[in-house]
Amino acid sequence: MTIKLSNLKPxxxxxxxxxxxxxxNNASDPGTYSGRGIKGQRARSxxxxxxxxxxxxxxxxxxxxxxxxxxxxxxxxxxxxxKDLENKFKENEIVDLAKLVKSGLIKKKDRRVKILxxxxxTKKLTIKAFRFSEAAEKAIKKAGGKIEKI
Numbered sequence: 001m002t003i004k005l006s007n008l009k010p011x012x013x014x015x016x017x018x019x020x021x022x023x024x025n026n027a028s029d030p031g032t033y034s035g036r037g038i039k040g041q042r043a044r045s046x047x048x049x050x051x052x053x054x055x056x057x058x059x060x061x062x063x064x065x066x067x068x069x070x071x072x073x074x075x076x077x078x079x080x081x082x083k084d085l086e087n088k089f090k091e092n093e094i095v096d097l098a099k100l101v102k103s104g105l106i107k108k109k110d111r112r113v114k115i116l117x118x119x120x121x122t123k124k125l126t127i128k129a130f131r132f133s134e135a136a137e138k139a140i141k142k143a144g145g146k147i148e149k150i
Contacts, residue, residue, distance in 0.1 A: 021035065075112050078113050078114070079114050080105055080106070080114070081118035081119050082116070082118060082136060083119025083121075084105055085121060085123075085125060086120065086122065091123045091124055093123075097113065097150075100113065112131070113131075115127060115140075116133050117136040120139070123143060124145050125143075127147055127148070129147075129150065
């Protein structure tokens with residue numbers, strides 16, 4: 001087999017050594033400042049990683065403190081009046097969140113519902129809700145209905 005440029009393989013231990021920087025002017029270039037410039041934090045060992053710049057600290061002091069994190073939008077309480085319950089539901093029906101959504105009184109995302117005593121109720125209903133006003137509780141019980149707090 002003839003020796004050609006395409007057939008050549010490197011010797012078993014031959015490797016390209018990286019350039020030794022900063023070992024004096026005669027040992028290997030670059031010497032003197034070794035590509036780090038003159039003085040300063042970046043010229044020192046460990047200077048490029050954790051820079052502790054004084055100016056940044058001053059800027060941080062002048063910035064206002066944040067008062068915690070922004071809360072996610074809290075769940076708002078959706079009011080529902082007794083007259084709406086009177087109009088939408090039948091006698092002896094159980095009224096819960098699913099039926100309120102189906103009837104169109106609340107949206108699916110609404111989880112907290114407060115029953116208010118606006119209007120009159122004559123039907124006997126079992127109502128499951130987050131809160132009730134005192135007057136609404138009395139009116140529901142007077143009509144013969146039941147209350148369940150979720």
